[in-house]
Amino acid sequence: MNTLLLIAARNLARNRKRTLLLGGAIAVVTVLLVLLTSLFNGTQASMLRNATTLSTGHVNVAGFYKITSGTAAPVVTEYAKLRALVEKETPGLQSLVIRGRGFGKLVSDASSQIAVVSGIDIAQEANFKNILEIVHGDVNRLSEPHSILIFEATAERLELKIGDNVTLSSQTYRGSNNSIDCKVVAIAKPLGMFSSFFAYVPLQTLRELYGLDQTTAGGIQLYLKDWEQAEQVAAKLRIALDKSGYRVMDHMDLPYWRKFDIVKREDWTGQKIDVTTWMDEDPFMKWTLFGFRALIVIIFMVLLAIIIIGVMNTLWMAIRERTREVGALRAIGMQRHTVMAMFVTEGALLALASSTIGVILGVAAAFALNAAHLKMIKGFQMVLMSETVTLLVNVPTVLISLLVIASVTTLGSILPAWRAARLQPVEAMHSSN
Numbered sequence: 527m528n529t530l531l532l533i534a535a536r537n538l539a540r541n542r543k544r545t546l547l548l549g550g551a552i553a554v555v556t557v558l559l560v561l562l563t564s565l566f567n568g569t570q571a572s573m574l575r576n577a578t579t580l581s582t583g584h585v586n587v588a589g590f591y592k593i594t595s596g597t598a599a600p601v602v603t604e605y606a607k608l609r610a611l612v613e614k615e616t617p618g619l620q621s622l623v624i625r626g627r628g629f630g631k632l633v634s635d636a637s638s639q640i641a642v643v644s645g646i647d648i649a650q651e652a653n654f655k656n657i658l659e660i661v662h663g664d665v666n667r668l669s670e671p672h673s674i675l676i677f678e679a680t681a682e683r684l685e686l687k688i689g690d691n692v693t694l695s696s697q698t699y700r701g702s703n704n705s706i707d708c709k710v711v712a713i714a715k716p717l718g719m720f721s722s723f724f725a726y727v728p729l730q731t732l733r734e735l736y737g738l739d740q741t742t743a744g745g746i747q748l749y750l751k752d753w754e755q756a757e758q759v760a761a762k763l764r765i766a767l768d769k770s771g772y773r774v775m776d777h778m779d780l781p782y783w784r785k786f787d788i789v790k791r792e793d794w795t796g797q798k799i800d801v802t803t804w805m806d807e808d809p810f811m812k813w814t815l816f817g818f819r820a821l822i823v824i825i826f827m828v829l830l831a832i833i834i835i836g837v838m839n840t841l842w843m844a845i846r847e848r849t850r851e852v853g854a855l856r857a858i859g860m861q862r863h864t865v866m867a868m869f870v871t872e873g874a875l876l877a878l879a880s881s882t883i884g885v886i887l888g889v890a891a892a893f894a895l896n897a898a899h900l901k902m903i904k905g906f907q908m909v910l911m912s913e914t915v916t917l918l919v920n921v922p923t924v925l926i927s928l929l930v931i932a933s934v935t936t937l938g939s940i941l942p943a944w945r946a947a948r949l950q951p952v953e954a955m956h957s958s959n
Contacts, residue, residue: 531871548836549880552935555829556884557891559927560919562822564892567923568916569818573811574753574804576717579657580724581644582807584756587612587763588627588745588782589775589799590789591699598789599699599736600627600782603797605743608772615766616759618751623650626732627744627782630696632676632725633705636685641725642783643694645732645744653749659715663688667711672731674708679722681713688713694727698736706735720810745782756803764801775800781807830931834938837873866944873939874932881931885924892917 539545578584587608591599602608605624613619626645631638646654648668655665662681667673674692676684686692688710695705708727716722733742750759760777768774775798778785782800789798805812900915 531875535875545876549876549883551836552833552877552880552931553884553887555833556881556927556931557888558829559826559931560885560888560924561892561895561917562825563923563927564888564917564919565915566815566818566822567920568918570815571918572916573718573815575657577808577811578747578749578804579654580717580721581642582802582804583622583747584750584753584804585616585748585760585763586745586802586804586807587748587767587799588802589797590785591797592789592795593700595793595795596790597699597701598786600744600786601699601736601738601742602745602799604741605746606741608799609746611767611770612746612748612763615763616748616750617762618755618759619748620751621653621749623647623654623747623749624729624743625745625747626729628696628732628735629783630694630735632680632684633693633695634684634686634690637683639680639683640723641680641694642723643696643725643727643732643735645729646726647729658717660712661715663710663712665712665714668726668728670709670711671728672706672708673711673728675712675714675726676710677714677716677721677724679716680725681710683722686710686713694725694735696735700737704735704737706731753804756805760801760803767799767801773798777801777806779806779809781809830934833931833935837877837935837938838941866940870936870939874936877932877935877939881928881935884931885928888927889919889924892919 587602588600589602591601591603593599609622609624613622624647626643628643628645630641630643632641646668648655648666658665658675661678663675665675668675674694676686676692681687684692690710691707692710693705694708695703698704708731714721729743732744733739748759750756764774764777773794773796775789778788780788782802785800895915896917
């Protein structure tokens, strides 16, 4: 093996121009793959972080309460008891928050707009305070009764500033209309295209709007140490809740606001618990990430195809130039499998060295781009829920990128190596090449 490596290294060194050209191409493909995967990881982390700040946890334990068979309220009664059970039965739980769910109209002196209204306990919302970028006011003032946080687009549309009053009106779950005057205490930068339709008030204020008591909440948002376990955790919770005597809704891959009509048509009253994941509650983000991942795979496959063709053509040229050399080696007793191994080793050595250099350059480029804080185009900011380009270098992903590039490139050298091993010694030695 040492002899084969030595021969491969000498052959690569002897053909410097060809080695540098092909090795450079392999390194460039590796750099692009590292940057693309880092961009995907960063975008996914950013979108997930922002989405779980706005409206959903990794897993959500919520539900509907029906006073009559034709009504439906997105609330959970006696949530403290449910919270204790969820905390006990959730593996890998990092934290949880209690949220209220509402939907109404914001009315100012200048205009009005429909808004999704969340009731929060700001003292328990560390992630919420850390992720939101407040441009005016103080987010901690959401502890004050009848206060409200809105985003810049809403403030501009309704012509509101800190200290102004805005009327929040909605139909209660018993069918009557109600409204509350709220003071704007904080205005935040947007977190994607949907943030302009969100507003946040104290949980107690939302209870007053809908006429709910202290034992009622919209749902429990769970944050896991490993968000990728969300579906497995949700499945376990459904079983645990069912065994504990709760009526549990069948899983539907829909956000809660699209379930109203379905629930209203069902012939039951009382409480049913609905366990969902972030993918259920935010299908737009799920499909955005799916499309982004598919695009990266397509680009990667095209780049790999180009590199494989380049490796094969380069080795064809090398074999033609070294036909007499191969014939001499076969004539003195070198076996076919050894000839094949010699060329495969040459391809593998070039692939491994080039992809390693590409990984180093790719990681360095990712850190440099993060340090530059590049701004996204406005349209991408709204879709990807971030103002800046974020690249997240993940060590396992980088190692996989290196192994995939090196392995596939090495595989591309097998066919030319096999053809070289099939050369007849006498014919090869008398070749004019």
